Amino acid sequence: MPSTMQDEPLSLATLLRYASTVHADATVRTWTGTESRVLTYRELGEQAARLAHALTALGIGRGDRVGTFMWNNNEHLIAYCAVPAMGAVLHTINIRLFPEQITYVTDHAADRVVIVDASLIPVFAPVLPTLRTVRHVIVANGDAAALPAPEGVTVHEFDTLLAQYPGTFDFPVLDERSAAAMCYTSGTTGDPKGVVYSHRSNWLHSMQACTTDAMGVRAGDRMLAIVPMFHANAWGLPYAALMAGASLVMPDRFLQPEPLLALMAAEQPSFAAAVPTVWNGVLTAVDAKPQDLTHLRAVVVGGAAVPPQLMRAFEERHGVPIIQAWGMTETSPLGALAWPPAGLDGEAAFAYRITQGRIPAAVQARLVGDDGTELPRDGKAVGELEVRGPWVTASYYSPDAAGIGADAFRDGWLRTGDVGTISADGYLTLVDRAKDIIKSGGEWISSVDLENALMAHPDIAEAAVFGVPDEKWDERPVVAAALRAGVEPDAGALRAFLSDKVAKWQLPERWTFVSEVPKTSVGKFDKKVLRKQYAGDMSPPSARWIWLWHSGVRTRSPAWSTRPTCARRSPS
Template sequence: MSLVLSVCGGRPISQVSFRVGGPVRSTMQDAGLQIRGLLEHGSRVFATSTIVTATAEGHSTATFAKAGRNAARLAHALRALGVAEGDRVATFMWNNQQHVEAYFAVPAMGAVIHPLNIRLFPQQVVHIANHAEDQVVIVDDSLLPAFLPMLSGLSSVRCVIVNGSADLSAVRAQGVEAYSYDMLLRGQPDSYPWPDVDERSAAAMCYTSGTTGDPKGVVYSHRSIYLHSIAATLPDAIALSRRDLALAVVPQFHVLAWSLPYAAFLTGASLAMPDRFLAPEPLAAFIAAVRPTKGLGVPTVWGNLLRFVEAHPEIDISSMKEIGSGGAATPESMTRAYAERHGITLMQGWGMTETSPLGTFARPLAGAGAEGASAHRAGQGRFCAGVEARLIDPHDEVLPWDDISVGELQVRGPWVTGSYYGEDAGTQADRFSDGWLRTGDVGRISPDGWLTLTDRMKDVIKSGGEWISSVELENHLAGHPAVVEACVIGVPDDRWGERPLACVVLAGDPVDASELKGFLGDRIARWQLPERWVFLPAIAMTTTGKYDKRALREQYAQEALKVVMA
């Protein structure tokens, strides 16, 4: 019996012949995704968009067109200094106009921009710069005193460029060339023949914070930065446009300021750069003066700003409509305070140095209502297009997206790293699995792709065979009106293996451990309640604005914390 298809004219299918040929290729032009494209687009199409930088006298302003011309001048100057394709040019700088210029000039000329973390211990900075083989370092004059003691240990650095007015003789005394940024650019051509570099070649590199060992290097390509910048600007993410003035509180050394400078040149959104003026008072004054519409930063900065403006209601931050928060969990109480008392939508996201960093963003769903929006704000948000995710249980089985099953989060995508710089496969096998990045985060995913993290693998508290989420305890504690900060760690316990220790900073009101334990009792299971409490004047932070839990564990082990039992 023959199968006859009418579409084939009624002939038996065995009698139908088909044209056999190779795969069909597209007719699209093969144009690369390069940083030079973002630079040329932003400085021409959005020539009048601006970079506003905080200064001791107020603020300075430069257009994207001017920044583009300066980027060309910087590229000429670096080329004259011998910087070639693939060479690493480091920065030791605050967020400012000149740092943005370097962000574009260095990769667009074919070299690699490497922002150094100015808040790391000196020995870590030296290790990172030597590991990356940085050849040139651009340093802000206000940071030169901190940088100079490290210079003798930088084995590959041969030239230092100082942004601002500073005595260069101290640099030259160590046998290193030294130049003034302004003088170096003076007289250079304001256009540059940007090379057509391979979009997969290195454009930038950043190092992890090193909270669990030596910092690890991640090298971003032109292509990954370009695609990440597009994803960051989409309506369900940061939603940038030329109508925005975006406040970059997140440091430029922290995962390329979450690609904000590149996203700004892509969309025409102006940039507000606070430089070194990050304390609550000058930051609030900067916001009141330049009127940004959006901001990006870590939760501790937004918490400090909130407390300051509520103590000084005369400071007007009403221009801010949205805040993006990341790097650590954002307390729901802070999100609610910004929304209810200031009309500002605070949204958190999830990401890592290894993910460029954007992986998810928690923009409230349309029509979710107040209760639904609040529930979603408590999570890390929906995965961005391009980021694939899966949850893995302790037996390496893939878990369902049912908003119930909890496992380790693994991701992959075009802006997710597949390895660490300068490390062989054997030393990093524990972080990569079959092409997936093992994030070390623990959480659950809803059927529609909304991520809720419950802890880090290294921070989850294993008590009597059950897991207790330190993040959940911290968020609940932060909801108490007397609590300014709360950090929870697991400590050894003879009976249960591990139990939670709650470290709390109070606003000044006389609140004891029993009251806080009672406050938690209405929100979590009884067996999860901490028995051990510590009240501190402040909680140590890592360089990326996260609680330094490793330091707290060490202090507990050394009996350096005054523990109260409740």
């Protein structure tokens, strides 16, 4: 029996029209280092219409890809709105990829136009001659003449180009299942893989983001979007803000702790989102030079496990609650948020807050064992997390239907590569990434648990743990720690600090101290780089590998003994 409901497509053009009329006075504000450039949502609608006209004049039609190579700013939001609304596909290019990866994703997506921030011309210019499909580049926030144009490519200036066209556009009625945007994974293993979001998936994801059990986005909010717009739709913040009528605050290129704190002091955002490494730096800065942060009703942190000590420090010292979230590029990205159950407070609530969160109604999740069997949701059984839902990708993009990354999918489920538990009331707790969990002596060691325990030490700014081969135990953990200013390395003392926090057999013997833990293009600890450094394929700057010798622990391995930079200590 069919329903009697109207079949109105869930289109981002509808969302743009709504935001630019109903919430016309809401704003997007981009920080310049001293003040903000302000664009109302009414003006946003007009500028999006002009960009749609301009792109049409450049030959962009339905399904054509338009790349962006930009910071979080007003112009990037204009592209976020205009490109999908006109029926083209927005491809947000990760500006922190290696040059050859930028070439790969741009060619793989077949971008015909790329919008580039002028401050990024030094990064983009060397890559431009290698791009096979790009025919036009639009330079925003600077002089287009600064970008040399190779043969066959025309360079335009953003404001000059848009000024030629009217502030209205007849946006088409689109199939809600058609492509709206695409984003590539960060390429930590192999080539980056493309995920293509639909109008429908973005719309439903935005509705989820606005619920109180997710981000609770609402009219009157000022949302500080630190998470980059080139990564997983900026966690859905732009479209959620348009839907709710919340204003957006954009940091542009000013992403270090001190500029972020200056921005927060000026704009007083009520909500913010970024990866843990950003907030770790902000905490150090605000502890050293205190300022009021209580205007932040909530900070959502994801992309990597949030150290519990970081959560406690922000709440106890600065009155800012951190809400942990889990998701992936492949999940748009919201997959879980760690709001505690109603009626709990104190340590009972905190026990839920340090999980990855409760899985929402639209996302189905299961745990699968090594033999492929589904495991119980009892908070104890540990297996690989698999998910499916209306904003979860069913495949990776391949222009020739080559089945890229097919092993990441099983029977309609996305295999996340995360290992953890799910409780009976739907809370996800991740033990580790499948590739990062350390298998030692037939038992599992969670690198995440060790990292969280280490980062509770007051002398440690950052700590990453990774596994390396060991002839006796299969694998053993290695710690790469960045210490706070003025602190002398003491691996023995740090190991002793861990001794009452993890089982004795999990205590690391191998340590290195670095100025900064290497990061991926989206701010996560890059353990691939650390493994290469340990193996001797590359040398960490100013780092010495320290091996603590302890009874009952293997004291020699071929890879270790041949390292010329190794520093050994006698038994302690």
